[in-house]
Amino acid sequence: xxxxxxxxxxxxxxxxxxxxxxxxxxxxxxxxxxxxxxxxxxxxxxxxxxxxxxxxxxxxxxxxxxxxxxxxxxxxxxxxxxxxxxxxxxxxxxxxxxxxxxxxxxxxxxxxxxxxxxxxxxxxxxxxxxxxxxxxxxxxxxxxxxxxxxxxxxxxxxxxxxxxxxxxxxxxxxxxxxxxxxxxxxxxxxxxxxxxxxxxxxxxxxxxxxx
Amino acid sequence: xxxxxxxxxxxxxxxxxxxxxxxxxxxxxxxxxxxxxxxxxxxxxxxxxxxxxxxxxxxxxxxxxxxxxxxxxxxxxxxxxxxxxxxxxxxxxxxxxxxxxxxxxxxxxxxxxxxxxxxxxxxxxxxxxxxxxxxxxxxxxxxxxxxxxxxxxxxxxxxxxxxxxxxxxxxxxxxxxxxxxxxxxxxxxxxxxxxxxxxxxxxxxxxxxxx
Numbered sequence: 085x086x087x088x089x090x091x092x093x094x095x096x097x098x099x100x101x102x103x104x105x106x107x108x109x110x111x112x113x114x115x116x117x118x119x120x121x122x123x124x125x126x127x128x129x130x131x132x133x134x135x136x137x138x139x140x141x142x143x144x145x146x147x148x149x150x151x152x153x154x155x156x157x158x159x160x161x162x163x164x165x166x167x168x169x170x171x172x173x174x175x176x177x178x179x180x181x182x183x184x185x186x187x188x189x190x191x192x193x194x195x196x197x198x199x200x201x202x203x204x205x206x207x208x209x210x211x212x213x214x215x216x217x218x219x220x221x222x223x224x225x226x227x228x229x230x231x232x233x234x235x236x237x238x239x240x241x242x243x244x245x246x247x248x249x250x251x252x253x254x255x256x257x258x259x260x261x262x263x264x265x266x267x268x269x270x271x272x273x274x275x276x277x278x279x280x281x282x283x284x285x286x287x288x289x290x291x292x293x294x295x
Numbered sequence: 296x297x298x299x300x301x302x303x304x305x306x307x308x309x310x311x312x313x314x315x316x317x318x319x320x321x322x323x324x325x326x327x328x329x330x331x332x333x334x335x336x337x338x339x340x341x342x343x344x345x346x347x348x349x350x351x352x353x354x355x356x357x358x359x360x361x362x363x364x365x366x367x368x369x370x371x372x373x374x375x376x377x378x379x380x381x382x383x384x385x386x387x388x389x390x391x392x393x394x395x396x397x398x399x400x401x402x403x404x405x406x407x408x409x410x411x412x413x414x415x416x417x418x419x420x421x422x423x424x425x426x427x428x429x430x431x432x433x434x435x436x437x438x439x440x441x442x443x444x445x446x447x448x449x450x451x452x453x454x455x456x457x458x459x460x461x462x463x464x465x466x467x468x469x470x471x472x473x474x475x476x477x478x479x480x481x482x483x484x485x486x487x488x489x490x491x492x493x494x495x496x497x498x499x500x501x502x503x504x505x506x
Binding site: 086088090092093094095096097107110112113116120121122123124125126127128129130131133134140141142143144153154157158242243273274275276277278279280281282283284286287288290292 | 297299301303304305306307308318321324327331332333334335336337338339340341342344345351352353354355364365368369453454484485486487488489490491492493494495497498499501503
């Protein structure tokens with residue numbers, strides 16, 4: 085049987101939320117006792133848990149927000165382990181992997197963020213992707229960049245990391261959980277909900293080892 | 296490039312909801328103009344759009360609700376075309392495909408439901424799976440049954456179709472869109488959000504033709 089590694093952030097009312105906002109609510113509206121069925125209405129911020137940032141999250145005019153599913157199903161992916169880094173992943177850090185960062189590939193950044201539990205208080209000192217690293221990934225024409233926290237950027241006025249990536253159609257995948265995954269090559273499948281007209285897509289993401 | 300067929304029900308504030316309830320709300324809480332970022336909080340019924348019914352939807356005591364992802368990723372699947380049927384798919388209808396309905400397989404039912412647009416008023420006369428057909432699928436030990444409407448059952452007191460399937464660990468996948476798909480064999484991948492503690496899992500579902 086195939087081996088599948090779930091790298092998704094569990095969503096529950098306990099889950100860590102960005103800057104400790106509290107948006108996740110599961111409201112049980114029918115119960116077995118009274119209604120013979122159990123039903124729940126979900127409320128959560130579109131940027132909760134594992135999700136794709138869409139261009140409209142940061143860019144005023146962006147004509148198309150269609151992410152073709154072919155870019156998200158069984159795509160060649162490298163996990164790069166930056167667990168030793170304290171603050172941010174820079175271009176210099178990425179250049180060590182220059183031979184792996186090739187056109188059309190997906191890159192997932194494993195950092196010390198993955199050591200935090202899914203329901204820990206929000207850590208405002210999370211490791212992020214520096215803007216020079218984003219510019220480097222644009223020149224390399226990668227397809228997707230993922231990170232193991234609820235944001236890919238902090239402490240950069242004007243959000244240059246987000247804007248560089250989104251303006252160049254690089255998919256941003258946030259909210260991954262990579263603690264159990266070792267550096268190497270995998271196939272990534274990330275299926276977002278079919279939601280239209282908003283600025284992020286909640287998603288499930290899995291890896292399959294390349295054998 | 297691989298061919299992927301999206302069979303998911305789009306979720307928007309216009310989408311058809313079960314019995315015309317109105318639960319889907321996209322609340323824009325930040326705007327580019329005021330906040331430099333656009334952010335949205337989603338609210339929707341867990342049984343909106345494409346979703347998996349969990350045992351706790353119908354059964355009071357169900358020890359485990361873990362659906363292993365191996366049952367949902369690239370699984371051998373038959374689309375059966377019952378577009379000619381007016382009311383319900385019965386055991387007799389399924390028995391025509393007895394040779395295809397084998398242990399561990401997934402079955403998706405294409406019916407006239409797929410002709411309805413994703414935002415049409417709720418159709419209370421949708422084609423459903425009769426309880427004798429559910430019992431037949433239990434004896435065949437299939438893995439998953441999907442249907443192209445927001446429910447798999449109507450007009451059956453006590454919900455025997457749901458209960459037979461759920462008690463026997465057959466995954467119920469509701470809210471598919473199969474109009475553009477022809478009868479035959481495919482690989483199905485259905486990734487639900489990583490949500491725990493509720494009665495349904497919103498999901499994205501795709502097919503890949505077997506070549």
